[in-house]
Amino acid sequence: MPELNTSSLPDLIFSVLFFFMMVTSMREVELKVQFTTPSGTEIEKLERKSLVSHIYIGPPTKEWRAQLGPAPRIQLNDAFAEPSAIREFVKSERESMAERDKPLMKMSLKIDTETQMGIVTDVKQELRKGRALNIVYSATKDKQAQR
């Protein structure tokens, strides 16, 4: 029985590899808060990932809960933060962007459904002060059509 020619196998795998490198993006942060984003029917897709920065709000994950308690926290990049740190965060995110993209910057708010509006309002006020006015309430598409 003739052996199977496997000489093109590396090329094949490389193509798959390049495909994955193109369609995916690096996982940016390690999540320290838990959240389930709400679902809605009028959801839009965010087109350009490079324009989007994330703010996470939710109760700390198990490892952190012993230290911090179950109250919702804000996570920016890799660390917990207070609302007052948001302006600094906006500034650094803006500086890392190309000049012509700066006005298009979007803040994606990934907020747990159980969160109370107080903390959300605080974050929004800080975003306004930092002049990051385009926000997105991150959510998933609701599959059921009409309620």
Place this chain on the structure above:
Amino acid sequence: MGKSSRKVPGLNQSSTADISFILLIFFLVTTSMDTDTGLSRRLPEWDPDAQEQEIKIKERNIMTVQVNKNNEIHVKNGVINRVIAVNELKDIAKEFIANPEDNILLPIKEEYDIPGFKVVVTTVKHIISLQTDRSTSYEIYFKVQNELSKAYNELREVWCRQTFGKGWDDCNDDERAFAKAMYASKISEAEPKQYGTAE
């Protein structure tokens, strides 16, 4: 020594496949494919001086949506003033925004020149004021935002069909911009009281 007539041995490539497999698995693990989706909103500019000013809005032009700490939605406009369920909000908002019967208790309809299109008659001055308590749950707030978006989107869809003979999805960017100008989203969020004095 002398001249060697040896053949150069070929590089052993049998492990290349394994190496690329490892790379592939590495990328599969470290990357995420999820695309972000959500509800877009634009916050108003921060202007510390403007906080004291009160803009005079005629009563018929404003609809207040209040979500209190018990997550009850209270809607107040010219024709309605009661606690409602979330799924009622869309139709109430649609009637308020479009004012199809030219009710004098609902927003005034005025001529408005959509740049690059034509003069239309619409409720330019309507405002939906959304007020929340600090202990309102985010979930209900999001649902309210979603219902308000749905009201606007359905009105735009109908208008597109009447004006261009096709739905929103088939419209080009210009036509969408006109539809957005026709039913411009005007959701104002009241600032919580404690901010006025604290800073």
